[in-house]
Structure formats: structure tokens, C-alpha cells
Amino acid sequence: MKIAYVYDALYPYIKGGVEKRIWELATRLSDEGHEVHLFAINWWNGSDTIIKSNVYIHGVCLPQEFYCNGRRSIDEALYFAFHVLKPLLRYNFDIIDCQQSPYFPCFSSKISSLYNRSQLVITWHEVWGDYWYDYLGAIGVFGKFVERATARLTQHNIVVSNSTKGYLEGLGLSSQPIEVIPNGIDLQNIRNINPSSDKSDLIFAGRLIKEKGVLTLIDAIPTVKKEYPNVKCTIIGDGPEREKLEKQVKSLNLGEDVLFLGFVEDYNDMLSYMKASKVFTIPSQREGFGIVALEANACGLPVITVKHPRNAICDLIQPQKNGYICAPSPGAISDAIIAGLRHCHSMRYNCISTASTYDWADVACQVEGYYEKLVS
Structure with missing residues (x-):
């Protein structure tokens, strides 16, 4: 054809x-x-x-x-x-x-x-x-x-x-x-990727636009720090919201806890950062599918997303198996992050198993x- x-x-x-x-x-x-x-x-x-x-x-x-x-x-x-x-x-x-x-x-x-x-x-x-x-x-x-x-x-x-x-x-x-x-997703390629030496606890990857909910993620981190004082969050991506997000990080005194990597040129580098993290968080209120969530699962990370009628990532998540679905609020997201960090190792097999069907x-x-x- x-x-x-x-x-x-x-x-x-x-x-x-x-x-x-x-x-x-x-x-x-x-x-x-x-x-x-x-x-x-x-x-x-x-x-x-x-x-x-x-x-x-x-x-x-x-x-x-x-x-x-x-x-x-x-x-x-x-x-x-x-x-x-x-x-x-x-x-x-x-x-x-x-x-x-x-x-x-x-x-x-x-x-x-x-x-x-x-x-x-x-x-x-x-x-x-x-x-x-x-x-x-x-x-x-x-x-x-x-x-x-x-x-x-x-x-x-x-x-x-x-x-x-x-x-x-x-x-x-x-x-x-x-x-x-x-x-x-390309399962064989993901299997061959080694974790980055730059470790983190939380990771986000996507365009920095309002609908992705990154501001809500940042607002959730102070509560997470009460349970995990040394929590580190990596944000991959760029977009029109970046300056606003960086200002919010500064206003919450999270400069040592949140790292903006910007646009990562090499796709495999993004996967490497994922493999060096523990929980993938994407509090987006509008996703037609969400390939990045599958990629995170394939890297062994539980996915935290938010309940919204236009967020199709919810179709991919089986709560407590390969991730968590919560309300789109800082409090609910922080609770889900804490649960994810607590159970990420035991959820690893289910995450990879779910991704393997795609x-x-x-x-x-x-x-x-x-x-x-x-x-x-």
C-alpha cells in the first residue's frame, strides 16, 4: 500500500x-x-x-x-x-x-x-x-x-x-x-535502557501547559515532604507554563527538591531518568491516551493520575495494581504520592506486566x- x-x-x-x-x-x-x-x-x-x-x-x-x-x-x-x-x-x-x-x-x-x-x-x-x-x-x-x-x-x-x-x-x-x-510502546528498547545516575523519587514528563496539572503536583510536594523530607522531583519538558511553575517552586522553597530538566533531546535519556525514579506523576485533566504513562509502567513505575472525564490515562490504570487515580487537588495527589512511594517496589511487577500488552x-x-x- x-x-x-x-x-x-x-x-x-x-x-x-x-x-x-x-x-x-x-x-x-x-x-x-x-x-x-x-x-x-x-x-x-x-x-x-x-x-x-x-x-x-x-x-x-x-x-x-x-x-x-x-x-x-x-x-x-x-x-x-x-x-x-x-x-x-x-x-x-x-x-x-x-x-x-x-x-x-x-x-x-x-x-x-x-x-x-x-x-x-x-x-x-x-x-x-x-x-x-x-x-x-x-x-x-x-x-x-x-x-x-x-x-x-x-x-x-x-x-x-x-x-x-x-x-x-x-x-x-x-x-x-x-x-x-x-x-x-517499544518494549524491547525500554528493557535495554539503564537507569540514570541522577536519581529521583517522583518524575513528570510532558509539555508544560496548564492542562497537564504540574502546578498542582508542585503544590502537593510540601505535604509529601512531611512524610519523606528528602523527596526529589524531576520535571522533564518545556512549554508556556514553565516560568510560572519555576516561580511557584521558588515561592514554596522547593528549589532543592524540584529539578526542571527542560526538553530532553534523546528519548532514551527520558526513559533512563524514569528508570532512576520511583513514581511517575501526571495530574493531567486532558489526555487522549497517555503513552508516557505506559512508558513509565514499562520502566516499573506506578503512575499517579487524576480522575477527570477527559483524562484517558484513567483507562490504563488499575488502582493499587499499576498506579493510583485521585482527585485533582494537592491534598489528594500528595496522599497518592505517599502511597506510591510506600508501595512502588511491590507494584513493579504489575506495572511492567500491564505495559507489556501494548x-x-x-x-x-x-x-x-x-x-x-x-x-x-
Whole structure:
């Protein structure tokens, strides 16, 4: 098959869960003999088309600001959607798999699929629904409209979690088949990673944006210190909230306890830091899946997350087995952290066992089978 993936961000230049999924699927499908193309922003500052790991990568435009006032830039999404259309039209693909966010490229992909008679697949990592009003205020009605319109572009929709499937059905797709194909992890690679010499007790990894709840994590640490006075917390990642978070650490006199590592270039280094820690904490109130939680489990760490209807990490956690689910408050999070530190060693086997059911090789086989059904 000739397969195209459409998404503005690209691994490893941007290291989010969506980028990781696309790259893992692209390389594995290429290894199976399929011709795979990625259409993204030109993050590498070179030729518009490069070949990496037998995958064709097309940089359709120069990088733009991803965030504006702490929110994903609408201008950037429109800019990419406009510039990706012409390159897409040049190729006759069997499958065009466009990621649902940032929405506008899905419409470009639809035009290309009609022109070249390709099968359009939209992969949904989350559905916002009424959350648009929290994110944009009154003009959230526009975001909600675009999301609903995107849901009607094709009958071939993949979702990464059962939670997302439920929300997508709520957009009026309950009568259509929706394929649930989760994200995964590279189990063999994780097994081969050695722990870092930089030890910690708690670790977070992700973009430093408000929805990740890192401020609440920081606010929980003083209570944890009453039980574990020498507790150390490592925060991996960068984003618009970093300055605010660093100020909060300073105001709580946690400068010796909380370490900001910023963006970690090498993925294996992040895994190494995880293996040198005891508990992974991600108090996010909005996750479409949460690959990083599986990675933490695979490193042997129990995962602490918060109960929220839009946090799909909760689907991955079996309380007291591979983690804890608590209320999104500093007090509840501190209690969960203390429990996690107390039982992390006894939970290690269950954490690794849970993660072992989500290998990228199996996920790629599911995706390949789904594509083949569409083109047969």
C-alpha cells in the first residue's frame, strides 16, 4: 500500500504522543514493504523532502509559532493546512491518515482523497466537545463547529481509547463503526535502557501547559515532604507554563527538591531518568491516551493520575495494581504520592506486566489490517 500520514508536528523534533505514534507506525509499516510518506512542517531546516528509515518525509512549509498566549495557534494550523494541500495532490495514495488535531489539515486531506480517490482515515486522539468553551471562551462555539464538521469528513475513523470513542459517538457517529487502536510502546528498547545516575523519587514528563496539572503536583510536594523530607522531583519538558511553575517552586522553597530538566533531546535519556525514579506523576485533566504513562509502567513505575472525564490515562490504570487515580487537588495527589512511594517496589511487577500488552509491533499489525480492509 501507499500510505500518507498528515500532521504538522514531527518526531523527534516534537516529542508528543501523536508524533511518536505516527513515527512508530510509519517505520514499522515501511519495514513490512509499504511505501510510507509523512507530510509535516519542515523542522529540519533542509531539503523539502528527505528519506529517513525508508520513510519519505515532506516538509511542506517553514515552522510557525505553535502557541499563542498559551494556546495552540489557529494561524499555524491554517498555515499548515493551506501548504499541505498541493504536495498531497501530487501523489496517488491508497490511504491518507490525517490526525484529527489541528482539524484544518483534515479538510485538505479530504480534498486530496476525493481528487486521487484515496481512502481517508482520521485518527482521533481526543474529542473536546464542550471543553472548547473552557479553552476559548465564547468563541469556543467555532472550535466545536469545526470539530463536528471534521467528524463528518469520512466514515473511516480510528480512536486511540475507548473514552475517545464515546466522545466521538457523541458527535453523532454512534451509527458508524469506529475502530479502537491504542497507542503503544517499544518494549524491547525500554528493557535495554539503564537507569540514570541522577536519581529521583517522583518524575513528570510532558509539555508544560496548564492542562497537564504540574502546578498542582508542585503544590502537593510540601505535604509529601512531611512524610519523606528528602523527596526529589524531576520535571522533564518545556512549554508556556514553565516560568510560572519555576516561580511557584521558588515561592514554596522547593528549589532543592524540584529539578526542571527542560526538553530532553534523546528519548532514551527520558526513559533512563524514569528508570532512576520511583513514581511517575501526571495530574493531567486532558489526555487522549497517555503513552508516557505506559512508558513509565514499562520502566516499573506506578503512575499517579487524576480522575477527570477527559483524562484517558484513567483507562490504563488499575488502582493499587499499576498506579493510583485521585482527585485533582494537592491534598489528594500528595496522599497518592505517599502511597506510591510506600508501595512502588511491590507494584513493579504489575506495572511492567500491564505495559507489556501494548507493544508497537502489535499496534502496527492492527493498523495494517484496518488499512487493508479499506483498500480491498
